[in-house]
Amino acid sequence: MTTMTELPRTEDTFIELENVTLTYGRGDKQVTALGLTNLRVNQGDFVALVGPSGCGKSTILKLVTGLIKASEGYVYVAGREVGATPIRVGMAFQNPTMLPWLTVRDNVMMPLKIVPPFRQEYGAKKKTEFRDRADSLLKEVGLANFGDKHPWQLSGGMLQRASLCRALIHEPQLLLLDEPFGALDQFTREELWAVMQELWMKLKPTVLLVTHDLKEAGYLATRICVMRTRPGQIVDDAAVPFPRPRTIDMSYTQTFVSMTQRLRELIVSQRPVKETV
Amino acid sequence: MSPQARRKVWSAVLIVGFFVLWEALCWLFNVSDIIVPKPSQIIVTLWQRGPALWPHTLQTLYTTLVGFGFGIFIGIALGVLIGSSRLAYDVAYPLLVGFASIPKVAVVPIFVLWFGSGTVPAVLTAMIMCIFPIVVNVATGLATTEPELEDVMRALRATKLDILWNVGLPRTMPFFFASLKVAVTLAFVGTVISETVASNRGIGNVMMIASSNFDVPLVFAGLIILAILGVALYAVFSLIESRITGWAHRKDEFAMG
Secondary structure, eight states, X not given: OOOBOOOOOOTTEEEEEEEEEEEESOGGGOEEEEEEEEEEEETTOEEEEEOSTTSSHHHHHHHHHXXXXXXXXXXXXXXXXXXXXXXXXXXXXXSOOOOTTSOHHHHXXXXXXXXXXXXXXXXXXXXXXXXXXXHHHHHHXXXXXXXXXXXXXXXXXXXXXXXXXXXXXXXXXXXEEESTTTTSOHHHHHHHHHHHHHHHHHHOOEEEEEOSOHHHHHHHOSEEEXXXXXXXXXXXXXXXXXXXXXXXXXXXXXXXXXXXXXXXHHHHXXXXXXXXX | OOHHHHHHHHHHHHHHXXXXXXXXXXXXXXXXXXXXXXXXXXXXXXXXXXXXXXXXXXXXHHHHHHHHHHHHHHHHHHHHHHHHOHHHHHHHHHHHHHHHHSOGGGTHHHHHHHHOSSHHHHHHHHHHHHHHHHHHHHHHHHHTOOHHHHHHHHHTTOOHHHHIIIIIHHHHHHHHHXXXXXXXXXXXXXXHHHHHHSOSSSHHHHHHHXXXXXXXXXXXXXXXXXXXXXXXXHHHHHHHHHHHSHHHHTOHHHHHO
């Protein structure tokens, strides 16, 4: 069963992929990473992209930031072609990518140094207002008093919390998360889901989350898009009906489990069948 | 005594021991001054000829530092260029390696031809000696910047200059300082080569004249002065390095500071 109910274009539409394809290489070696994909994401939505590896989930994130260009089709962000309207984007990856020569606080403040309109005021406010802002964010993710530490003095889970702060400090309209909790243990991961949900409910950015974890997708997202591979394409797009704030207990209820089961079957069924010799 | 203090005392004892052994062997085998002078004799020479040697020492130090300064400047510029552009890498690298393989003593006459003998060719020789390690290290540091880091910055719409300034260059600092320690000793080599060939001042020139007079203790005194200058500058840059790039060695003092 597939439930492809494409969202209509409204004034709330924030991201729109229209017949986007993306191919790498040329000639015989050409690889289609993304084949004829359509996706609309509303302002303030939390959309999870799930699917087998190599299905182009991360490719969609890069297209939306304009880091790569679509081979065909159009990517619109905030009503215009990507790159035309400068919007504030926050990003977090599986690898926290902290700069080792800066303190955790300075790492978190890095986007303020780069992104207008903050960058013009960075020199004047880095010791007062911006510093306070970084500290209050760090406190919210449970890293109060860790601002002066250097990244190597923190554990993986703490670094990932700091990485979330860095992705959010410049109040991004769009937050792109590429398996940010993928390398963490189960308990840390569940803790960070709660942190993430809280931050999202408070700041309401539009979020695209790439993940392999269906429970994570169910816990965090308002919509889950299932992708298939070769070529990458969205094959299922379903709303997640649970009320917020969601809890871990909720993920053990019958409706939640049957939802993740359905998603799991969808993904497994696309796995290429092993050829028997 | 703490293990650290003990280690320091031992290394000092062994270094002094090296000179004592040298002295003892000279006595034992009755080595002529013309072949290898004794350390005690070198010290006496340094003491007696000190006032005459001092201006030459300053000259060599000055020449080396000026050449080294230019070398750092050009080295960073070339390193940034090569490390951030594929084309520059492909063009400049073979040229640079080729140039680095030329014995510098062969280049000095050309500099003398262009600028006359004296300080200028010595500065230039010191400079070209120390450029290569700086360029290679800066370029390597920049070229090995993690792509995710750049993605984070590019998603923030950082300009190339922003990325270079905030990510590329700080990341390159440990490579850069490692190269400075090598480069500063090479700069001395360059200065002395040029002074030996074409100058009437500097330690290189003093040693040249002393060896033609068979004043071997003075030649060795010159060597010792060069060695001391080299070690001193190496130590200075080591200190600066550990202050600035403590993060790369994960030093606790750095974390506290």
